[in-house]
Amino acid sequence: MAPRPKILFVDDEPAIRLTLPAILEGFGFDVRAVASVPEALHLITTEKFEILISDLNIGQPSDGFTVVSAMRRTQPTVPTFILTGYPAFETALEAIRLQVDDYLVKPADIQGMVEKIKLKLNGAKTPVPQRIETQRLVEIFDQNRREIIQRWLNAAKEDEQISAYRLPDHELTSYLPSVIEEIIAGGRGQEPTENPLKAAELHGKGRFKQGATIPSMIREARILQQVISHFIQENLLGADISSLIPDVMRIGETLQAYLERSIREYIHARHAVMETVLQNKPRSLLLLSADRELSLFAEYPLKHAGYSVTRADSRREALKLLQENFDGLVISHSILGDGIAEMTEFFRKQNPNAAIITVSKGRWQDLKVDTDHAISGEEGPEALVEAVETALTRKHLRRIK
Numbered sequence: 001m002a003p004r005p006k007i008l009f010v011d012d013e014p015a016i017r018l019t020l021p022a023i024l025e026g027f028g029f030d031v032r033a034v035a036s037v038p039e040a041l042h043l044i045t046t047e048k049f050e051i052l053i054s055d056l057n058i059g060q061p062s063d064g065f066t067v068v069s070a071m072r073r074t075q076p077t078v079p080t081f082i083l084t085g086y087p088a089f090e091t092a093l094e095a096i097r098l099q100v101d102d103y104l105v106k107p108a109d110i111q112g113m114v115e116k117i118k119l120k121l122n123g124a125k126t127p128v129p130q131r132i133e134t135q136r137l138v139e140i141f142d143q144n145r146r147e148i149i150q151r152w153l154n155a156a157k158e159d160e161q162i163s164a165y166r167l168p169d170h171e172l173t174s175y176l177p178s179v180i181e182e183i184i185a186g187g188r189g190q191e192p193t194e195n196p197l198k199a200a201e202l203h204g205k206g207r208f209k210q211g212a213t214i215p216s217m218i219r220e221a222r223i224l225q226q227v228i229s230h231f232i233q234e235n236l237l238g239a240d241i242s243s244l245i246p247d248v249m250r251i252g253e254t255l256q257a258y259l260e261r262s263i264r265e266y267i268h269a270r271h272a273v274m275e276t277v278l279q280n281k282p283r284s285l286l287l288l289s290a291d292r293e294l295s296l297f298a299e300y301p302l303k304h305a306g307y308s309v310t311r312a313d314s315r316r317e318a319l320k321l322l323q324e325n326f327d328g329l330v331i332s333h334s335i336l337g338d339g340i341a342e343m344t345e346f347f348r349k350q351n352p353n354a355a356i357i358t359v360s361k362g363r364w365q366d367l368k369v370d371t372d373h374a375i376s377g378e379e380g381p382e383a384l385v386e387a388v389e390t391a392l393t394r395k396h397l398r399r400i401k
Helices: 014-026 037-046 064-074 089-098 110-122 137-143 145-157 176-187 194-210 214-234 241-279 292-304 315-321 337-350 362-366 381-400
Strands: 006-010 030-034 051-055 080-084 102-105 284-288 308-312 328-332 355-360 373-376
Touching: 006 014, 006 037, 006 064, 014 030, 014 110, 030 037, 037 064, 051 064, 051 110, 064 080, 102 110, 137 145, 137 176, 137 241, 145 176, 145 214, 176 194, 176 241, 194 214, 194 241, 214 241, 214 381, 284 292, 284 315, 292 308, 292 328, 292 381, 308 315, 328 337, 328 381, 337 355, 355 381, 373 381
Parallel strands: 006 030, 006 051, 051 080, 080 102, 284 308, 284 328, 328 355, 355 373
Antiparallel strands: none
């Protein structure tokens, strides 16, 4: 019987140190598990191993690289793996410098981990580890356009404000291909064209017609920035370091320029219809909230913006006021709990041309109701006024067409 491949596993978390080695042994490996850098260094100098798996932070941040460095010096043909979450920029650079073979991302994909280990064990060993093949970050973007867009779409659908657009996927993501194309073109040194600017303008005008707010457009951009940031982190080991920093800076500049142009066109589109709307601008709002904090959050900025606000702080008051006519309803999920859908439906029947804006906070954010706009209670008074203004403007424009 062939000897089982020997793994040195280093992690200071007791739960992981007990469970993961046992799982790996079930796949036919002989695992030595230790909890500290000194223990690992002792074993590296006294025993032979086929694989090293080390947590990135063993007591102190990036201590796992100390173990990797020791293994590289003492047993240079042993494949080394760092176990961590998505690597930060600095840690990925250090991993490249030390020629770490790969990251194993927590929570560990056991099957994927075993396959990576076996691939390294079956590969030809040389005295000096092979360098990782790298390419420009923009080329990695080019090869993964659809994945980036899909990741953004998945995240956007989970966002309450963006999901309130109620748009089909192709309309929600229609502007993203032009953004990614501009990132790729800029990274390749190509001169800017009018296409991205036109796409940004169409995005801004389109979002106004679709009932988005400026804060929700900023959230779209923030989600895209987060998706791209995570994507870069996942692919740092395969990116050309010599061009990585300017590429990352250029990506940030492109996203910022695109957002600014979109918002500018959004504002232009809104101003273009404001003269018509202001002639018969709806002013009366019904505010329903049992949460005093949310109630004050909503009432003061709306009155300051010139709206006539009638407030109800209980279910009884709400039932009475819902018999009257209003131009809009601003409702906190706190007042009615599971009955909020019934109340908003009643308001719709009583005021078919009015807008409904929900303000949610904490546990109420998971409730879904028929609404023209949804806003979080943590977003600030400007976002609330913007949401009310946009929702009422859309309703009013539909009536006068």
